[in-house]
Amino acid sequence: MPRAAIDITTDGHVHTRLCHHARGEMEEYVQAAVAAGLQKIIFLEHYETAIEYFESTWLTEEDFIYYHAEGKRLAEKYQGIIALGTGVEVGANPDHLQDAVDFLKRFKWDRIGLSYHYLQTDLGHVNMVSRRPASIALMEKIGVENVAAAYFDGLKKALAVLPADVVCHLDAVMRHCPSFSFSENHFARTMEILTLMREKDVAIEVNTSGFALRCEPFPSLKLIKEAQRMGVRLVAGSDAHRPEHVGRYFELLPEMLG
Numbered sequence: 001m002p003r004a005a006i007d008i009t010t011d012g013h014v015h016t017r018l019c020h021h022a023r024g025e026m027e028e029y030v031q032a033a034v035a036a037g038l039q040k041i042i043f044l045e046h047y048e049t050a051i052e053y054f055e056s057t058w059l060t061e062e063d064f065i066y067y068h069a070e071g072k073r074l075a076e077k078y079q080g081i082i083a084l085g086t087g088v089e090v091g092a093n094p095d096h097l098q099d100a101v102d103f104l105k106r107f108k109w110d111r112i113g114l115s116y117h118y119l120q121t122d123l124g125h126v127n128m129v130s131r132r133p134a135s136i137a138l139m140e141k142i143g144v145e146n147v148a149a150a151y152f153d154g155l156k157k158a159l160a161v162l163p164a165d166v167v168c169h170l171d172a173v174m175r176h177c178p179s180f181s182f183s184e185n186h187f188a189r190t191m192e193i194l195t196l197m198r199e200k201d202v203a204i205e206v207n208t209s210g211f212a213l214r215c216e217p218f219p220s221l222k223l224i225k226e227a228q229r230m231g232v233r234l235v236a237g238s239d240a241h242r243p244e245h246v247g248r249y250f251e252l253l254p255e256m257l258g
Contacts (some may be wrong), residue, residue, distance in 0.1 A: 004254060005228065005234060005253075005254070005257040005258055006206060006234040006235070006236050006253050006254070006257055007235070007236065008236050008247075008250040008251070008253050008254065009037075009038055009039040009040065010038065010039060010040040010041070010042065010235075010236065011033060011036075011038055011040075011041050011042065011236065011237060011238050011240070011246050011247045011250070012040075012042040012044065012085075012087075012111060012113075012166070012205070012235050012236060012237045013042070013044045013089070013113065013168060013205060013207065013237025013238060013239050013240070014029050014033075014041055014042065014043050014044060014237075014238065014239075014240045014246060015043070015044065015045060015046070015239070015240065015241050016028075016029060016043065016045070018045055018059050018063050018066075018067055019045055019046045019057055019058060019059060020055070020056055020057055020058075021057050021241065022240075022241035022242065023241065023242045023243075024242055024243045026043065026067075026070050026071065026074060027070075027074055028243040029041060029043070029240065029243050029246055030074055030078055030082065030084060031243070032240075032243035032244060032246040032247075033082055033246045033247065034078070034081060034082050036246055036247040037247075038082065038246070038247050039082060039083060040082060040083040040084070040085065041082060041083075041084055041085070041246065042084075042085035042086075042087050042110055042111050043067070043071060043084075043085065043086050043087060044087045044088065044089045044111060044113050044168075044237070045058075045059050045063075045064070045067055045086075045087075045088060045089065046058035046059060046088075046089050046091065047059065047064075047088050047089065047090050047091065047100070047103060048091040048093065048117070048118065049091075049093055049096045049099040049100055049103065050093055050095070050096040050099065051091070051093065051118045051125050052124040052125050053118060053124065053125050053127065057117075057127075058091065061103075061106075064088075064107060067086060068086055068107055068108075071084060071085075071086035072086075085110030085111060086109065086110055087109050087110050087111030087112060087113060087165075088104070088107075088109055088111075088112055088113065089113040089114075089115055089168055090104070090112060090113065090114055090115070090158075090162060090164070091115055091116065091117045091118060092114060092115070092116040092154050092155055092157075092158035092162070093118065093120075094153075094154040094157050094158060095120065097157070097158055097161045097162065098161075100158075100162055101161065101162065101163075104162070104163065111165050111166065112162070112163055112164050112165045112166075113164065113165065113166050113167070113168045113205065113237075114155070114158060114159060114162055114164035114166070114167050114168065114202075115167070115168040115169060116128070116151055116154050116155045116158065116173075117129055119142075119147060119150055119151070119154075121138065121142060123138065126138045126139060126142075126147075128147060128151060128173050128174055129169075129172050129173065129174070129175055129176070130176065131176040136176060136177050136178075139174060139177055139180075140177065140179055144174060144177060144179055144180040147173070147174060147180075148173060148174070148180070148186055148189075151173040152186070152189040152190070152192075152193065155167075155193060156192060156193055156196065159193065159196055159197065159200070159202065160196065164200075164202050165202065165203060166202060166203040166204065166205050166235055166237075167193070167197060167202060167203075167204055167205060168205045168207060168237070168239075169205065169207040169209070169210070169218035169219070169239065170190060170193065170204060170205070170218065170219040170223065171186075171190060171218055171219040171220055171223060172207070172210070172218045172219075175213065175214075175218075182220070187222070187223070190219070190223055191226065194223075194226065194227055194230055194232055195230070197227075197232050198230050198231060198232050201233075202232075203232065203233040203234065203235045204219070204223075204224070204227045204232050204233070204234060204235070205218075205234075205235055205236075205237045206219075206224060206234050206235070206236050206237070206253060206257070207219075207237050207238075207239050208236065208237070208238050208239070208248055208249040208250060208252075208253070209238065209239040209240075209245075209248075211248075211249040211252065212248075212249075217249075217253075221256065224257065228257070234257065236250055236253060238250070
């Protein structure tokens with residue numbers, strides 16, 4: 001029997017209240033995963049470095065110490081019921097990549113995800129995936145094509161340096177910005193990133209949070225199919241920010257991906 005295109009028994013991208021923009025304790029997510037019939041859940045909490053922003057959407061080092069201890073406790077408690085992993089979603093900061101490399105060495109990770117949220121501007125950092133009107137206005141002032149170019153350049157630079165296992169929501173940049181559309185040029189830039197991912201054996205995340213926003217995952221089905229054609233591995237992640245979102249839309253993936 002041929003191997004399935006993607007494993008939908010593991011949710012590899014889950015957040016909790018520790019990141020300050022999600023709800024629920026770690027154990028609530030584990031219980032939700034059990035109720036959904038999953039075999040494994042991997043927490044992927046946010047790490048950022050040297051970001052100047054009006055709110056914190058990532059964990060402190062003290063938070064990460066608690067996070068790992070609680071992950072160990074829950075792994076032992078639910079042994080034989082569901083497997084549990086503690087990972088990290090590293091936000092790229094192209095000017096501080098060595099800081100991230102050094103931080104990653106302090107803990108043992110079950111998965112290292114790579115994303116790029118915050119772009120440096122003259123007015124501080126802007127969140128490139130934010131729905132806030134002020135963030136969207138600033139990106140439009142900078143120029144959406146300039147933001148897109150910086151996003152692809154920064155992600156590619158980070159991918160070359162950081163020990164990532166998976167790239168998260170590859171085409172989600174400016175997902176709430178109405179003046180931005182993903183062009184053929186942007187597609188070509190993502191192909192460059194996919195080529196590097198294949199060389200480094202880094203998987204691409206099929207992030208099902210996209211279904212609620214645009215009726216297809218992040219990245220688009222077109223990009224996922226190119227990744228499959230190139231031999232880049234696929235992993236499923238809900239990007240859950242509340243327990244009831246664990247494993248959401250996973251049932252759509254087998255038929256969609258073939």
